[in-house]
Amino acid sequence: MKENGSEDLHETSRPIRSFVRSSQVVFDTTADVVVVGAGSAGHSAALHARADGADVIMLEAANFVGGTTNKSAAWYWMPNNKHLRSEGLVDNKEDAIRYMARLSRPQMYREDAERFGLPKWEYELIEAFYDNASDAAESLEQLGAITAYHAKEIPDYYANLPENKTPYGRVLQPRDDDGNVGFGEVLVAGLNRAAEKAGVETKLNRRVRQLVINERDEVVGVIAVLPDGSTEAYRSRKAVIFSTGGFAHNPELRRNFLFGPVFGSCAVEASQGDLIEIASDLGAPLRNMNYPWGAPMPLERALWGDKDDPNVMCMFAPPGDSMVFVNKYGKRVVNEKLQYHEAMQAFQTWDGYKAEYSNLFLFMIWDQASDDRYRGTALGNPISPPGESRSHIVSSPTIAGLKEAIAEKLLELREHVGDFQLDSEFSSTLENTIERFNGHARTGIDEDFHRGDGPIEHYFNSFNGPTRPENDKNPLMFPFDSDGPFYATIIAPATLDTKGGPMTNVHGQILDQAGEPIPGLYGAGNCVASPSGKAYWAGGGTIGPAFTFGYLAGKHAAAAPELSAGVTSQTEITTSS
Numbered sequence: 364m365k366e367n368g369s370e371d372l373h374e375t376s377r378p379i380r381s382f383v384r385s386s387q388v389v390f391d392t393t394a395d396v397v398v399v400g401a402g403s404a405g406h407s408a409a410l411h412a413r414a415d416g417a418d419v420i421m422l423e424a425a426n427f428v429g430g431t432t433n434k435s436a437a438w439y440w441m442p443n444n445k446h447l448r449s450e451g452l453v454d455n456k457e458d459a460i461r462y463m464a465r466l467s468r469p470q471m472y473r474e475d476a477e478r479f480g481l482p483k484w485e486y487e488l489i490e491a492f493y494d495n496a497s498d499a500a501e502s503l504e505q506l507g508a509i510t511a512y513h514a515k516e517i518p519d520y521y522a523n524l525p526e527n528k529t530p531y532g533r534v535l536q537p538r539d540d541d542g543n544v545g546f547g548e549v550l551v552a553g554l555n556r557a558a559e560k561a562g563v564e565t566k567l568n569r570r571v572r573q574l575v576i577n578e579r580d581e582v583v584g585v586i587a588v589l590p591d592g593s594t595e596a597y598r599s600r601k602a603v604i605f606s607t608g609g610f611a612h613n614p615e616l617r618r619n620f621l622f623g624p625v626f627g628s629c630a631v632e633a634s635q636g637d638l639i640e641i642a643s644d645l646g647a648p649l650r651n652m653n654y655p656w657g658a659p660m661p662l663e664r665a666l667w668g669d670k671d672d673p674n675v676m677c678m679f680a681p682p683g684d685s686m687v688f689v690n691k692y693g694k695r696v697v698n699e700k701l702q703y704h705e706a707m708q709a710f711q712t713w714d715g716y717k718a719e720y721s722n723l724f725l726f727m728i729w730d731q732a733s734d735d736r737y738r739g740t741a742l743g744n745p746i747s748p749p750g751e752s753r754s755h756i757v758s759s760p761t762i763a764g765l766k767e768a769i770a771e772k773l774l775e776l777r778e779h780v781g782d783f784q785l786d787s788e789f790s791s792t793l794e795n796t797i798e799r800f801n802g803h804a805r806t807g808i809d810e811d812f813h814r815g816d817g818p819i820e821h822y823f824n825s826f827n828g829p830t831r832p833e834n835d836k837n838p839l840m841f842p843f844d845s846d847g848p849f850y851a852t853i854i855a856p857a858t859l860d861t862k863g864g865p866m867t868n869v870h871g872q873i874l875d876q877a878g879e880p881i882p883g884l885y886g887a888g889n890c891v892a893s894p895s896g897k898a899y900w901a902g903g904g905t906i907g908p909a910f911t912f913g914y915l916a917g918k919h920a921a922a923a924p925e926l927s928a929g930v931t932s933q934t935e936i937t938t939s940s
């Protein structure tokens with residue numbers, strides 16, 4: 364099967380070693396702190412290192428700043444933030460950590476155990492996140508990077524769990540200059556403007572895949588490659604902070620590290636996992652490589668990918684009330700409205716008897732009324748409106764015809780889906796599935812998958828426009844029309860990005876095999892190991908930690924001792940002469 368990703372680019376352009384000795388390098392430019400990658404983690408690190416007196420250069424591989432953060436909805440989840448407190452809400456430490464521990468490592472979680480059963484490293488990072496999230500959020504506001512909107516109407520993804528004592532109030536969003544709540548572009552514009560104003564120099568088109576290390580194996584710089592293949596050497600007196608995003612678009616790393624198959628990502632193309640190669644070369648242990656930030660995605664959009672369409676989206680809010688996802692047997696296997704990270708995991712179920720991923724592709728089926736009512740583009744809606752491409756959608760007046768249309772589509776996509784085919788009984792099973800679903804829709808109770816039970820399902824569903832006024836039982840379910848036409852699209856497992864990489868400590872320092880910090884080397888955001896294990900704690904649960912660990916890394920790096928390069932850089936010569 365062929366997945367989306369830049370394997371060729373990746374394999375042909377990899378440098379032989381991920382580090383060079385400083386004795387072999389003539390530096391072009393010097394700064395106290397060199398930040399690599401200009402997304403949420405990178406900007407937070409750069410802003411805070413600068414605020415604490417370091418001079419900072421930020422190197423960015425793409426020809427624009429912001430990375431996947433730029434594409435995001437820009438929610439950032441900050442436990443115990445000041446806005447929450449000023450509303451009189453309480454988010455105490457033990458309860459917040461309990462919630463995160465329960466979700467991150469459910470198999471280890473014990474309410475009465477030390478650290479709730481978590482390994483020490485994971486506990487300490489989660490604790491550091493709780494302890495510093497509020498300060499990081501406040502500091503970003505004070506530095507003029509963000510004007511926050513307190514989204515207290517947005518529930519956590521597991522607002523329903525008894526362990527969640529503060530189900531509302533932790534999510535913040537950025538406001539634009541007019542006070543309107545904005546998405547990623549607003550967030551990044553504010554961050555970058557503040558960084559520029561503070562004197563952080565951002566250099567685009569600089570991809571970093573090599574470190575410079577001195578004779579004591581301390582990191583004292585990086586080599587950046589420009590699009591024309593030329594290189595520049597950057598000397599870091601105190602630290603290099605990586606914030607290069609995950610490995611979502613590196614199919615080789617995906618295949619070898621992720622728990623299950625994925626077919627693409629709505630992360631930016633630059634999510635190539637460059638730090639994974641560097642860390643592997645240094646012998647730094649990798650953690651949490653198996654769980655990505657997951658989401659379903661229409662297969663053809665996943666294959667098309669960010670490279671071809673920078674606006675390509677995962678499916679955050681599956682539209683429609685007369686709508687189901689079914690597998691190759693025509694059976695529902697998941698609550699279609701479950702938040703995306705959980706829904707995606709249903710695709711990866713392995714049937715050990717049949718030796719197949721029965722749910723590898725699910726088929727989103729809807730009727731004409733849903734097509735008329737819920738067309739749109741919000742949050743990856745696949746029911747495209749007029750004027751937008753509908754080539755990923757098939758339709759037929761009958762269920763039997765729909766089966767034929769899907770089968771044809773699978774054939775057309777054979778290069779990507781391999782021998783995956785519909786079961787011969789697909790049509791009759793799908794008819795039964797719809798009949799059963801209709802029964803549940805009439806009572807408003809989804810006896811099979813609890814559709815509509817979770818508060819977040821209703822929040823996301825609101826992006827698809829108003830639900831039917833006559834549907835007072837369960838607005839997320841409505842009986843299918845018995846008459847066609849019916850519609851279908853193929854949905855595949857995909858990611859927002861990955862969240863594994865080298866281990867860091869609570870200061871963002873990257874650790875070696877002995878658990879000791881590698882001097883001069885830091886990381887934050889999706890390029891390093893997240894302590895969230897399998898979980899996506901809440902909307903904003905990736906940018907919140909990226910901001911917080913960027914904040915911690917930036918501050919610690921600014922206060923770090925200067926490391927000797929063992930050579931004199933050109934800039935140092937110029938400055939001193």
Ligand SMILES: Cc1cc2nc3c(=O)[nH]c(=O)nc-3n(C[C@H](O)[C@H](O)[C@H](O)COP(=O)(O)OP(=O)(O)OC[C@H]3O[C@@H](n4cnc5c(N)ncnc54)[C@H](O)[C@@H]3O)c2cc1C
Pocket residue numbers: 399400401402403404405422423424425427428429430431432433434435436437438439440569570571572606607608609629630631633634635637656676677859860887888889890902903904905906907909
């Ligand atoms: C559509 C969408 C919506 C989302 N909504 C949310 C949300 O609302 N809340 C939330 O918490 N999460 C959300 N996410 C996930 C979130 O966007 C990411 O997890 C987060 O932005 C990652 O931040 P980061 O700083 O680690 O990486 P990025 O923002 O991806 O930044 C990494 C930067 O490093 C650069 N880079 C990569 N390699 C190199 C290299 N070798 N040298 C130099 N530069 C390099 C990249 O070009 C990029 O600019 C969403 C994701 C998507 C796709």
